[in-house]
Amino acid sequence: MTAFAARPWIWSWIAMAAVWGATVLFTGGASAAGVTHAALTFAAFSVMVGIGQMFVITLGPGNVDLSIPATMTLAGTLSLKAIDAWGGGTLVGLGVSLLVGLGVGIANFTLIRALRIPPIIATLSTSFIFQSTAIWANRGIRIKPPDALAGFSTDMTLGVPNVAWIALVLTVAAWVLLERTIFGRRVLAIGQNMRAARLAGVPVDGVRFATYILCALLASLAGFLLASFSGGAALNMGAEYLLTSIAVVVIGGSSVAGGNSNVPGIWGASLFMFLLVTMLNTYGLGAGVRLILTGLIIIAVIVAAGGRTRTR
């Protein structure tokens, strides 16, 4: 039981497995491969933004990045526009999207640090700027990704979607970063007590700066891949990832107060979030019932995971 309690992410995986089972059972097992494939594909995008959000939330109370949807839209729009204008294919797009991420991260932290605006307000305000920049840059026109890029983002390798492979590599890197590097320990230390961390000699500002940049880079990458995957960037393409990015962190068993996070939970929660909607769609429930059940089930999972940590 103690080993169980030490793994708060286990609940998201249990919930995910239950929902997967319930969905597949509906068709007597015939849909197992199809459902799994779709879940891996779409969870990959949630995982990418979820990891970034997790690092930010780990920094402690009040730290959250609300500019993720706008960043995704901006990166998706500008990268595909750059490929369309300059040619050069995937590398140009990737470069532009990462530059967008870098710029977004710097802008966010400048407001937070230099102007001393709380992160929740700072990232909300910058998100208006990023969204407007995306509108201004392309007026809502969808530019198609080049065939090679569109093909790559929708294909699979060894039976697993390419985007899921990318998310998996990023997950492993994030796990190493959080659990096995000084940077990760510092992020956790700041989240547990910023003052104590500062007194212990942790370069608090530098670590927070790097964390916001990391989050923006992951959001940009996710935006670039999502735009390539779905046949072009749309102005509202990031909208559903605001709540998702926070939800997967919390459902995954990371503490929303910061200082205590885990990486595997992000995957469990991302798959769970997708499969939950799929299950309710499969059972043919109306939109109202579906939304109520989504809320109730998420609450149930969080309570189950939270109950564990209390008894510890």
Add this chain to the structure above:
Amino acid sequence: MTFRTILLAGVALAAATAVQADTAEKRIALSNNYAGNSWRQAMLESWDRVTKPAVEAGTVAAADSFTTAENQATEQAAQIQNMILQGYDAIVVNAASPTAINGAIKEACDAGITVVSFDGIVTEPCAWRIAVDFEKMGKDEIEYLKGRLPDGGNLLEIRGLAGVFVDDAIHAGITAGVTENPGFKVVGSVNGDWAQDVAQKAVAGVLPSLPEVAAVVTQGGDGYGAAQAFAAAGRPTPIIIMGNRQDELAWWKEQKDASGYETMSTSIAPGVSTLAFWVAQAILDGKEVPKDLTVPFLKIEQADLETALETTPKGGVANVEYTQEDAAKVIAAAGGA
């Protein structure tokens, strides 16, 4: 009215636009609640393209457009109150809610301002409404499918944003159509939020558990995403009703060239904002205009596909802009002068 006839009518009448001296001093404002998708962007561009020449020609004194940042009714109510203070003579509004800004609309009317709502219409009786018969749009989809599939078949329904009246209205039309034609059966229903990527995600999730799907009924902005999901799942492409987006039309053309694929596409033209502009101008001009007007759909059929694709900007939405004469026709059709 098909795409082609609207286009021809527009070309034929464009030359005959007369300057109305009576409204030369009048100022019209556009209150818009949202700009975050390609349809709304096209709507705003159409507004600019039509109203700028009208201002230059002296038909009206000003036609400024304003968009709220957050798509909130409270924000739009405040925006309308500002417009009242700024002394506009008419406010053309695409509302965030049919009821929530009624208070502000009433204030505007009481201040002697003409209010014309379109697309997102308001229920306040003092305002004019340029409405779309969304229920008919849903019914038309089933009508079309009846012609294509006389024996009926399984349908997948992609709905819009839950809780918005447009979604309920189109859904009601589809449901009514299916009830009248029992050969059709809705085997799955997902919410695509009128966005390609959301629709793609929802359809990809539900598809593995569905039997063979003969056709997909949609609400616009979701057809291409559905097509992608069917392709990714390796399933035969059903008849997918499209919603006039360029990527949908381009995909349709590709399929048509490759395999003779046939479907139809229907939606409201974003240029409906320009119809609302001319209606507001006509009211200011003292014309008798009934409170409820109906805007025709922009329907693209197999034969119109190439023309529509040529005139639609890459990545945009098929569009029609209205002239003063078009507005006069719509008003006459509703029984006005």
